[in-house]
Structure formats: structure tokens, C-alpha cells
Amino acid sequence: MSTQFDHVSVGKKANIYFDGMCISYNLTFPDQTKKTLGVILPSVVTFDTTSPEIMEIVSGKCRARIGEAADWDSYDAGQRFQVPANSRFQLEALEPVHYVCHFG
Template identity: 45%
Template sequence: MTTFDNVTVVKKANIYFDGQVSSRTIQFADGTEKTLGFMLPGEYTFGTCAKEIMEIMAGELDVLLPGSEQWQSIKAGESFAVPADSKFDIKIKTPTDYCCSYIK
């Protein structure tokens, strides 16, 4: 899916790590949410309350998921899932465009 129809966009940006990571929240009529964001090269640790699926539209990164000791390489066109109530580490290799879906 390349577009989302009939959504509400939260005007205020989510800005993390001194502006190195930013996103905008979009809300759907059924109550689900996604964020559309951009990450600059660097190393970051994120926490999540809900299960999420992060789809990479452009860029390249490595991710260390909870419970794993091995980094996974992810590139444009790929995605990965993060369990609820967890933290994960990410190394952004090139500027990265992403869509994060929160699963209830």
C-alpha cells in the first residue's frame, strides 16, 4: 500500500534523539495508528508498549530484537516485528524512511 485514505494526521511531530529521528502519527477510523517517519544515521534504542511492525521504505539498517543476540540487516522493501512491552536497538546505516504499524 503506497497511500492511506480517510485518515487523521496528528500535526505535532514526534521528535527523538535531538532531531535525528522524527515521525508523524496517522489515525484510522477503526482506531488503529501508524507512524510515518525518517531516521538519520546513528545508533538508537527504542521502547514500545504495543506490538509493532516496522516497514522500511528506503534506507538500510541493522536491528537487534528482544531476546536475540544476533543483529539482522534490513533494507528497503523489508520489515520486522517487535513484541509489545520491549526495547530494541537499531543502527541506521543510511537515511531511512519507515512506516510503523501498532498492533493491538
């Protein structure tokens, strides 16, 4: 797994959600694909999706519940999970979670 992104445009203004518990930055690649790179502090947060997303856990430990699933699944650094378009997921950060969200 790569530890950096090269040749990207980074938005200067942070996206701040959930009273500062989630902070991310928008990345745009030369082919116009988009990702966000951020951190979620220990908390439970809920995200709605419009496009398919892949959440890549760079560091930290979390649990996620996708859509209407009853069960939570655990994720550690180096793992990822997929969320369908027009859905939602809950993420419980058990410690600070650094992530990359891949769209589309």
C-alpha cells in the same frame, strides 16, 4: 506494497526523538488503528515498546537487534520486522531510513 495511505488523520506536531535523529508523525485510521510515519537519520537508536510493533522499511538500509538478541539483522526497503510488546529494539540507520511503524 502501497505507496500512500488514504483517509487518515495526521497529527500536526512531529514526534522528535534522539536529538532530532528520528522524526515521525502520528496517523489515525477510520477504524482507530494507529501508525507512525517517519525518518531516522544515520545513527543508532533504542525504542521501548508497550504494544506489539511491526517496523516497515519504506526506503533506506538499517540493522536491528530485537530484545536481548546478540545478533543484528539487516533490512532494506520493502522489508519489515516484528517487535513483541513490552520489549525493546535497537535500530542502526546506515543511511536515512523512511519507515512506517504499525502498532498492535
